[in-house]
Amino acid sequence: MPKDKVILNQKDIKNILETLAGKIISQLSNEIRTNPMAIIGIHRLGVPLAQRLKAIIEKRVKEKILFGTLDITLYRDDLNTVGPSPIVKDTDISFDITGKNIILVDDVLYTGRTIRSALNELADFGRPKRIQLTVLIDRGERELPIQADYVGRLCKIKQDEIIDVKLKESDGVDEVVIRKKRNRI
Amino acid sequence: MKSEKKGFVWGHKHLLGLEYLTAQEITHILDTGESFKEVSRRNIKKVPTLRGKVVVNMFVEPSTRTRMSFSLAAKRLSADIVDFSPSLSSLSKGETVKDTARNIEAMGVDIVIIRHTAPGTAHMLSRIINASVINAGDGAHEHPSQGLLDIFTIRQKKGEIKGLKVAVVGDILHSRVARSNIWGLTKLGAEVIAVGPPTLIPEHIRDLGVRVSYDLDAVIPEIDVINILRIQLERQRSKFFPTVREYARLFGINSERLKRAKEDVLIMHPGPINRGVEITPDVADGKHSVILEQVANGLAIRMAILYLVKTAISE
Numbered sequence: 125m126p127k128d129k130v131i132l133n134q135k136d137i138k139n140i141l142e143t144l145a146g147k148i149i150s151q152l153s154n155e156i157r158t159n160p161m162a163i164i165g166i167h168r169l170g171v172p173l174a175q176r177l178k179a180i181i182e183k184r185v186k187e188k189i190l191f192g193t194l195d196i197t198l199y200r201d202d203l204n205t206v207g208p209s210p211i212v213k214d215t216d217i218s219f220d221i222t223g224k225n226i227i228l229v230d231d232v233l234y235t236g237r238t239i240r241s242a243l244n245e246l247a248d249f250g251r252p253k254r255i256q257l258t259v260l261i262d263r264g265e266r267e268l269p270i271q272a273d274y275v276g277r278l279c280k281i282k283q284d285e286i287i288d289v290k291l292k293e294s295d296g297v298d299e300v301v302i303r304k305k306r307n308r309i
Numbered sequence: 310m311k312s313e314k315k316g317f318v319w320g321h322k323h324l325l326g327l328e329y330l331t332a333q334e335i336t337h338i339l340d341t342g343e344s345f346k347e348v349s350r351r352n353i354k355k356v357p358t359l360r361g362k363v364v365v366n367m368f369v370e371p372s373t374r375t376r377m378s379f380s381l382a383a384k385r386l387s388a389d390i391v392d393f394s395p396s397l398s399s400l401s402k403g404e405t406v407k408d409t410a411r412n413i414e415a416m417g418v419d420i421v422i423i424r425h426t427a428p429g430t431a432h433m434l435s436r437i438i439n440a441s442v443i444n445a446g447d448g449a450h451e452h453p454s455q456g457l458l459d460i461f462t463i464r465q466k467k468g469e470i471k472g473l474k475v476a477v478v479g480d481i482l483h484s485r486v487a488r489s490n491i492w493g494l495t496k497l498g499a500e501v502i503a504v505g506p507p508t509l510i511p512e513h514i515r516d517l518g519v520r521v522s523y524d525l526d527a528v529i530p531e532i533d534v535i536n537i538l539r540i541q542l543e544r545q546r547s548k549f550f551p552t553v554r555e556y557a558r559l560f561g562i563n564s565e566r567l568k569r570a571k572e573d574v575l576i577m578h579p580g581p582i583n584r585g586v587e588i589t590p591d592v593a594d595g596k597h598s599v600i601l602e603q604v605a606n607g608l609a610i611r612m613a614i615l616y617l618v619k620t621a622i623s624e
Contacts, residue, residue: 198356209617244357249352
């Protein structure tokens with residue numbers, strides 16, 4: 125069994141989030157009064173990442189940033205084929221998204237289908253000024269024409285590998301590893 | 310309130326009764342219902358989850374609440390829903406329920422919601438058709454969606470079911486709501502007390518782990534939740550009790566009686582209410598009453614049920 129390869133450690137993740145926050149601020153902070161910024165994390169791991177980004181941005185711009193969470197289960201395009209019914213988590217968007225600058229946050233951008241679902245779901249909540257996408261890792265291999273606006277790290281992996289993101293909030297540790305897929309028996 | 314369940318897999322294609330579910334499965338439905346409550350607060354109260362799926366309301370017995378609630382739940386999940394009314398259908402021409410259901414299924418239906426006067430109808434259907442079957446009440450047997458929404462409402466108000474004392478008051482004998490409540494609540498660790506006149510409490514109910522009391526006033530001080538069943542006036546001809554007035558005096562919930570109850574007692578009723586019989590109007594509309602919240606919660610629970618039976622892999 126080959127060893128897991130750690131591609132990001134705690135310090136890397138912290139630095140990446142600082143950099144992403146900086147890019148977001150430079151793009152959007154001059155609009156903060158006309159079109160307030162709102163950060164929305166996609167369940168599961170997009171939520172803690174979004175919380176961290178929110179904290180960093182609030183500290184720098186000294187303004188409260190709106191925050192929400194999105195569960196895309198009910199908008200999935202594969203509900204008939206995924207097997208056991210996915211657990212429906214909470215969507216919590218307690219503000220009107222119309223006119224806002226929405227920063228959508230997820231951990232890994234892969235096929236683009238999650239983001240497609242998220243965009244459809246957000247459209248049912250209102251009409252934001254714009255929606256931008258922030259991801260910790262872009263691993264390529266898109267199946268839909270969707271790209272991120274802010275990417276932490278580009279990462280191409282082999283067919284038989286998977287990317288495993290672990291965050292303190294849910295896994296007790298901050299790290300991103302590349303693992304070999306377990307062989308199906 | 311919500312519990313994350315590692316490795317838990319929902320595997321029921323049908324919902325036939327709470328008797329057949331584990332405590333964990335019941336909790337999973339409640340948790341899923343919790344997530345669906347949020348959809349009803351949205352500006353656009355609709356999600357595309359069951360788009361292109363067909364749901365049939367097959368109610369061979371009258372119903373307002375349950376049928377409307379299931380219809381609305383299906384619509385909020387973007388399913389197409391067809392209502393089937395027995396008086397206008399071939400059932401009145403003598404076609405059997407089996408044949409009717411098979412014919413309906415041949416039109417490409419995904420979920421059949423069935424209410425019938427005969428206990429076991431939902432079970433029978435689940436064995437002969439491929440669509441998912443949801444029991445919306447089968448005689449005096451079970452009414453699982455009502456049981457679930459009652460438990461959901463109690464959990465919301467009390468935080469936890471375990472350790473609660475829940476009185477189910479009234480016509481236990483004819484009540485499917487009582488049976489579903491008893492199965493669900495006892496599985497989750499509550500104590501259920503069946504209260505009513507001896508003629509309306511079957512002796513075998515004790516076998517389900519239920520305490521029986523014929524004296525409401527004796528048990529009222531210790532109770533956390535009172536779930537009041539409708540006195541089925543249409544059955545009064547069979548004389549299960551002398552007069553409606555006497556019933557109201559002995560088992561009706563009124564404000565005088567409630568003075569001796571716990572400060573935070575919950576008053577529930579599955580509807581339709583006979584005001585002045587099993588419950589007085591001031592109690593039905595009073596501060597302890599969660600009757601309308603039950604109705605609102607019913608929608609979320611039924612969305613959860615439709616979602617779960619349709620996305621289950623296998624029974």
